[in-house]
Amino acid sequence: MRTCLVALEQQKIICHCLGITEQQILELKILKNVQTVREVMNETEAGSGCTACHRKIRDLLENPEKICR
Numbered sequence: 829m830r831t832c833l834v835a836l837e838q839q840k841i842i843c844h845c846l847g848i849t850e851q852q853i854l855e856l857k858i859l860k861n862v863q864t865v866r867e868v869m870n871e872t873e874a875g876s877g878c879t880a881c882h883r884k885i886r887d888l889l890e891n892p893e894k895i896c897r
């Protein structure tokens with residue numbers, strides 16, 4: 829758990845075009861039950877630039893526990 833909290837505190841950016849962090853996406857997943865890249869785009873515009881982050885967003889949504897490793 830401590831490792832997970834440290835990872836979130838580091839504010840790792842997942843979408844560099846829009847400056848959206850892993851923490852912001854996980855908050856959407858937890859608070860608004862966001863499940864897809866499209867839903868993340870609708871909420872934050874993350875992924876609406878070059879689209880290079882789509883795989884990372886999808887991975888994070890499907891395996892949020894990875895952030896804690």
Ligand code: FES
Pocket residue numbers: 842843844845846874875876877878879880881882
């Ligand atoms: S890195 Fe997310 S749209 Fe470019």
